[in-house]
Amino acid sequence: MTLDSGFAGFLGMLRSVGAPGSFDGEPDEMRARMTQAIESGWDPAAFAPVASEEDVTAGGLRLKVFRPHAAGPVPTVLYFHPGGFVMGSAHLMRDVARRLSHELSAVVVSVDYRLAPEDPFPAAVEDAADALAWARANLDRLGADPGRIGLAGESSGGNLAAVTALRAARSGDPVRALLLASPVTDFTTSYPSMTENAAGYFLEAKDLTVISELYFGGDPEAARDARVSPALAEDLGALPPTVVGVAGFDPLRDDGVVFAARLLRAGVPTTLRVYADLIHPFFGMPAASPAADRAVTELTALFGARLG
Template sequence: MPLDPDTAAMLLDLQNRHVPAMSDGTPAQGRAMLRAMAGIEGRDPAALPPMDSVEDTEVGGVPARVYRPHAPTPAPTIVYLHGGGFVIGDLDTHDVTVRLLALDLGAVVVSVDYRLAPEHPFPAGVDDAWAAFASVADHIDAFGGDADRLVVAGDSAGANLAAVTAIRARDEGVALAAQLLAYPTVDPAGSYPSRSENAAGYFLTAADMAWFSAHYLGVTTDSAEARDLAADWRISPLLTPSLAGVAPAVVATAEYDPLRDEGVAYAAALTAAGVQV
């Protein structure tokens, strides 16, 4: 289908303003760019989707923000992991997304501020995601209160962490109702047509993806060390020996996204393993 008009206008605006590529800057510059694009500074609090409460706290020793909508209790609980290539993004950049998720689903959402690369390369983000999720599962009464409706969710890199967390939940015997994966990266060393078809012109470029991976892995992406790391299921959940028994999944992909095909491949692998997708 044609590129969404609003998305096309945003991309044209970035081009006209000569916004530098993420991969041409430093992680600090990339983080500042995403915060600027999210319109955080000067945002009118009254215009945000309303919550009963929003609390900054720690969950499992990891900084987090808990969103509670006006909804009946007990309620579902969603552990949310933001996107940003494991390098950029924070609680503020995904604040509106998380509020809408809480509001639309009537769920308590725990947004996790996991550690970022390159200061904290793999497996720091994986460890933080699990620590936060396991703590929520262990103390569900302090959140939504319904142990049968615990969900893990994320977008892009955060969807990778969500998928990995769902696999570990299966392995650790922690009940998980569902996983929500929005344009997940699940096989970073794989070869997919969408990587070349959408390598430039749609904000996330092939160069950006290599830049993110190099920071997250702590090695150059074309090195033997990178290839060895990419075989680790905690980086490439598509390579997990078996996906049987993981939580039911909602997988969202975007047509003009380099990550499109691996998201489709992951949905197919889950389905083949008998998982409801």
């Protein structure tokens, strides 16, 4: 399979200017590069329309709430941004959250979970659970349907979505659907795609080592914790219907493929889409590639069908 031309051009541009890797340097440097890269490419006029966008602070939790142009009660989607547990924010992923809200006619609660290494594991996990609790407690205010709550996330955000869905199921109050784009679900296994796509495709295999060190200290015992590696959970069958989307030129490709297979074996209704010509994180970069844009549309529609 040939790399998508849009992403080939994007990667070529990075090489031509000698851009450092996403996870090179200190965390503050990583964050500054991510912020500059995303904000410089923004076209707010092209953002999907929503009825409102609101910043919410609940205790120490920070959220962005997006409401659709739709009459309630509507579904609620908690969205967890990518960034390797180290970078990213609800603000930087506004375009993604707005698109989800518009295409799903749903309230989207985008979660500004705490970042490592300043706040390592399990801070992000606890923030994710608190965000779901906040959403449940504010359904009337949000104009939302209590029976249609879904979780969505990309990369590290996909990890948090899966972990939070498992926690909700264990509490006896499961969510309705799950959308995982290029998720990292298993920090204990080196899959073939980590060698096949080790370097040259934006996210690199060496970055996963940096993420492990910053998020949970690279501790092998911590990596086996199902709150770090949800693929290792013994109760995967408790997860709701799940949509998984992965990119062919991604070191995490096989992680997502194997996770989807585990869910199917556990009896979870699961839809897997492999976009063979795309890179990580395609779900958050639809403007870079018409193929990525189509993938986002398809995955969102599949998730919406599960959400109801």
